[in-house]
Amino acid sequence: xxxxxxxxxxxxxxxxxxxxxxxxxxxxxxxxxxxxxxxxxxxxxxxxxxxxxxxxxxxxxxxxxxxxxxxxxxxxxxxxxxxxxxxxxxxxxxxxxxxxxxxxxxxxxxxxxxxxxxxxxxxxxxxxxxxxxxxxxxxxxxxxxxxxxxxxxxxxxxxx
Numbered sequence: 001x002x003x004x005x006x007x008x009x010x011x012x013x014x015x016x017x018x019x020x021x022x023x024x025x026x027x028x029x030x031x032x033x034x035x036x037x038x039x040x041x042x043x044x045x046x047x048x049x050x051x052x053x054x055x056x057x058x059x060x061x062x063x064x065x066x067x068x069x070x071x072x073x074x075x076x077x078x079x080x081x082x083x084x085x086x087x088x089x090x091x092x093x094x095x096x097x098x099x100x101x102x103x104x105x106x107x108x109x110x111x112x113x114x115x116x117x118x119x120x121x122x123x124x125x126x127x128x129x130x131x132x133x134x135x136x137x138x139x140x141x142x143x144x145x146x147x148x149x150x151x152x153x154x155x156x157x158x159x160x
Contacts, residue, residue, distance in 0.1 A: 059142025093120030
């Protein structure tokens with residue numbers, strides 16, 4: 001009889017150990033899933049930061065314009081955006097102009113818009129920082145007085 005009880009005891013232990021291991025595995029999977037959801041929610045890019053690039057053609061009427069002093073915007077040692085000026089070749093500021101900035105972020109191209117101030121200055125902060133070089137396309141579609149312009153820049157992600 002003792003040998004029968006000993007045999008049953010040996011078969012129960014692996015079952016109990018298997019159940020405990022399975023329970024630990026389930027808890028680990030649930031915790032990993034919770035962590036992934038938490039990280040994905042905190043790293044989402046707010047959709048309000050992005051706009052659709054206009055489908056209108058770039059204007060060929062009016063005076064020419066140029067992008068001047070396009071560079072990265074830094075906060076400490078991190079690059080967080082792009083700034084520059086929109087001017088005519090004679091140096092006159094183009095005020096109230098929408099400058100569209102298109103760049104590659106998290107698997108797709110994103111576009112943000114900034115409006116130039118009275119000095120022709122524009123600035124956009126990105127929902128990311130970067131190192132190395134960031135290729136960015138700047139587009140101004142023009143108006144009745146100024147021609148449109150699209151130009152590609154590579155902006156350094158290295159801080160000052």
